Amino acid sequence: MSTSTYTAHDSHAINSMGLWLFIVSETALFSAFIFARYYLTGTDQPSELNIGLGYAITAVLLSSSLLAYGAERRIAKGDRRGFLWLTLGTIVLGALFLVGVGLEWREAAHAFAPPDLFGVVFFSLTGLHATHMVTGLIALCFVWLVGWRGGFGATDHWGVTGVVRYWHFVDAVWLTVFPTLYLV
Amino acid sequence: MQLAPTAFLRDWAFGPLAFGMLVGLVMFFAAAGLIMGVRAWAGTEPVAFGPVVLGAYWFGLAGWLLGIGVWSKWAKEWLGLPVDRTMKTGWQRYFDFTTDHKVIGVQYLVTFLSMFLLAGVLAMLMRIEHMSGDQVLFSPAQYNYVMSLHGITMVFVAVAAVIGGFGNYAVPILIGAKDMAYPRLNALSFWLAAAVPVLLAATFFAGGFDAGWTAYAPLSTENSDGQVLFNLAFITLGLSSIAGSINFIVTVIKLRAHGMGFDRLPIFVWAVFAMSLLGFFFTQYIAAAMLMTLLDRVFGMAFFDFTEGGDPLLYQHIFWFYSHPAVYIMGVPGLALALEVISHFSRKPLFAYRWVVGGILGITALSAIVWAHHMFTAGLSTAELFFFITTTEVISIPTGLIFLGALGTIWRGRLWLRTPMLFALAVVFNFLIGGLTGIFLADVFTDIHLQDTFFVVAHFHYTIVGAGIFGLFAGIYYWFPKITGRTYSEHLAQLHFWWTFLSFNLTFLPMFWLGLNGMNRRIAVYPEELEFLNLLVSLGGFSLGASFLVFLYNILKSWIRGPVAEADPWRARTLEWQTSSPPPVENFTEAPRVVSGPYDYGSPSTAHAVFGASTNPDGAG
Structure with a gap:
């Protein structure tokens, strides 16, 4: 059982700790850009900012996290069908969120394109977050594909747990980025 | 598409390397072509260094990693495909995606020592330039490139050589583990870092870079294209550091042998653990600073562009928020290695012991709140100045605890003056000078005069080279018999030590006077009256450079045909000496159980660890 230690250990706990550390590490990257937002632009907001659309995509992303949670519960109970459908739902909502960001960007590119300072922090923060969304979506597609081919089971689904946790994290980041740009 | 290498590429010694380069180049140029195509389609000039290289680099990097083994030995598993579990033997292991932490440690050591020697050659070129106050070798622009390349290469060496080399080699053995917590991630970290020297070399063909290792904006947003490669190199090494740091943290927390409590960890393990706590978090800030610079350069953003309302000070804050903790990442592991050897x-x-551990943890905590002492002349408010003077002065307390730990151990010890110990004692000497001169830089009143002079250059060479790199050499001579299974020439090693130690001080002591007399750093020409001191520094520098030839000769010759080493030539207690030289794969033939502290000399009847299942009541193994 043990491969890299002379003491009995739980590989799930080891993987889990590494992922938590990675998540804490990623918060540092986002914090630098959030710091730049306040440092450069204070709490300024351009009037053209589409707050309604912002709320809408936030709701979409929160729902996707709920579905992701469901997917993990399903596979833990051995329900592969439910797991696959809920993962697919997460992917669809995640993609929908990115479409929403794209719409925001189209408006923003007209109203406050960089080097406008708000545009600088807006595009870099949402862009950084969107990059993480894209990696999360790719990982979710992997999870779906592996599950579809018969991988993962009730006792063996670290891949699902890990990717879903990362997805929740990216969601939580948005819950910080959104107020930072839209609400303060 | 089947990416798996053919049997030939898998079995040939340089197959993985060649295949990685091939896939990397193909993906790089394919992505570059795609980006240029999109640019032409969008009606912009298709060939533009910044956007094309910035985009294509990540595809090239991914291709390189996939090709060298991430795909065949790791990623296929995610898709439920069979992975290649073959492991090469002998020297061929070093040129493959090998997961053995001892192989990875040696890969780091050899790679970064080579970079160290090359960057040393650059230092020689700088000293030739400074033999006269006028222009000798270089135009000012060329000098700036040589100086910047020397700086950043040495910074990378200081960050990665001790932790990447000895951290990987020694930490798992010292805590009685078979390997790191994530062996494949560990191999990935090294092969990521291997891209860094390639990027630095490539800057030569992209107009170089001249903004120093600190790459302050707006210099770094307006200079030549080589700066883009510099930023990518920094981000790449950052990714490698973050992955490595997480690996060390989990390894030390989860994989310690039975009985290896935190109060029994060798001090070097404590240092690597604490510096990993800094590395896994703060390294993200250098990625952020580099990324913002790239966004400004390439995507028309204005983070640091004063004319658009941006602020260059923002760069300095984020840069030093990483780079101050990073100077401890450069210095403390070498310092702890010296303490290890001294005991x-x-x-x-x-x-x-406990106070020294407290000192290391104290430095770890305080290092996060001292960064702006690098910015005393940048225009901070008085309140900020006093805050950062105070925190910086306070950090001398935990540093002092570590120093007193060294002195207290030496005091009335039975000193065995072999080469590792000589280097370790030199660390104590050098670090004293480095630490005391730091006081003048920590206080605004003196720092205003000394800022950006050779005083600063001398100070950080005394701390980072004098402690970090001397510690590295203490480690090399200490663990050479363990790593290679062979013995080096003690005579040549001691010759190397005295030659290096005296030349080092001849080089860097006069720099303090140069700085006090107003010699600015990062400048090719200087006033004539400083020529004598500069000549001294240059001669010391050439001598320092030459001393490493002795080192190279001794190490290479001994590695190939030195006398075979015993398992424990130093009669030391810690775990790495309780296994063969070199240790077998997975380090020990029987599970170790730690029964007392690592340094309990003077009680000869007790061992640090016992081996075998019969002494292991828990029955796990």
Whole structure:
């Protein structure tokens, strides 16, 4: 059982700790850009900012996290069908969120394109977050594909747990980025 | 598409390397073509260095990693495909995606020592330039490139050589583990870092870079294209550091042998653990600073562009928020390695072990709130100045605890003056000078005069080279018999030590006077009256450079045909000496169980660890 230690250990706990550390590490990257937002632009907001659309995509992303949670519960109970459908739902909502960001960007590119300072922090923060969304979506597609081919089971689904946790994290980041740009 | 290498590429010694380069280049140029195509389609000039290289680099990097083994030995598993579990033997292991932490440690050591020697050659070129106050070799622009390349290469060496080399080699053995917590991630970290020297070399063909290792904006947003490669190199090494740091943290927390409590960890393990706590978090800030610079350069953003309302000070804050903790990442592991050696070669327990650990953790905590002492002349408010003077002065307390730990161990010890110990004692000497001169830089009143002079250059060479790199050499001579299974020439090693130690001080002591007399750093020409001191520095520098030829000769010759080493040539207690030289794959033939502290010399009846299942009541293994 043990491969890299002379003491009995739980590989799930080891993987889990590494992922938590990675998540804490990623918060540092986002914090630098959030710091730049306040440092450069204070709490300024351009009037053209589409707050309604912002709320809408936030709701979409929160729902996707709920579905992701469901997917993990399903596979833990051995329900592969439910797991696959809920993962697919997460992917669809995640993609929908990115479409929403794209719409925001189209408006923003007209109203406050960089080097406008708000545009600088807006595009870099949402862009950084969107990059993480894209990696999360790719990982979710992997999870779906592996599950579809018969991988993962009730006792063996670290891949699902890990990717879903990362997805929740990216969601939580948005819950910080959104107020930072839209609400303060 | 089947990416798996053919049997030939898998079995040939340089197959993985060649295949990685091939896939990397193909993906790089394919992505570059795609980006240029999109640019032409969008009606912009298709060939533009910044956007094309910035985009294509990540595809090239991914291709390189996939090709060298990430795909065949790791990623296929995610898709439920069979992975290649073959492991090469002998020297061929070093050119493959090998997961053995000892192989990875040696890969780091050899790679970064080579970079160290090359960057040393650059230092020689700088000293030739400074033999006269006028222009000698270089135009000012060329000098700036050589100086910047020397700086950043040495910074990378200081960050990665001790932790990447000895951290990987020694930490798992010292805590009684078979390997790191994530062996494949560990191999990935090294092969990521291997891209860094390639990027630095490539800057030569992209107009170089001239903004120093600190790459302050707006210099770094307006200079030549080589700066883009510099930023990518920094981000790449950052990714490698973050992955490595997480690996060390989990390894030390989860994989310690039975009985290896945190109060029994060798001090070097503590240092690597604490510096990993800094590395896994703060390294993200250098990625952020580099990324913002790239966004400004390439995507028309204006983070640091004063004319658009941006602020260059923002760069300095984010840069130093990483780079100050990073100077401890450069210095403390070497310092702790010296303490390790001092205890074994004084035949005494490490003095005030718990206080030294407290000192290391104190530095770790305080290092996060001292960064703006690098910015005293940048225009901070008085309140900020006093805050950062105070925190910076306070950090001398934990640093002092570590220093007192070294002195207390030496005091009335039975000193065994072999080469590792000589280097370790030199660390104590050098670090004293480095630490005391730091006081003048920590206070605004003196720093305003000394800022950006050779005083600063001398100070950080005394701390980072004098402690970090001397510690690295203490480690090389200490663990050479363990790593290679062979013995080096003690005569040549001691010759190397005295030659290096005296030349080092001849090089860097006069720099303090140069700085006090107003010699600015990062400048090719200087006033004539400083020529004599500069000549001294240059001669010391050439001598320092030459001393490493002795080192190279001794190490290479001994590695190939030195006398075979015993398992424990130093009669030291820690775990790495309780297994064969070199240790077998997975380090020990029987599970170790730790029964006392690592440095309990003077109680000869007790061992640090016992081996075998019969002494292991828990029955796990």
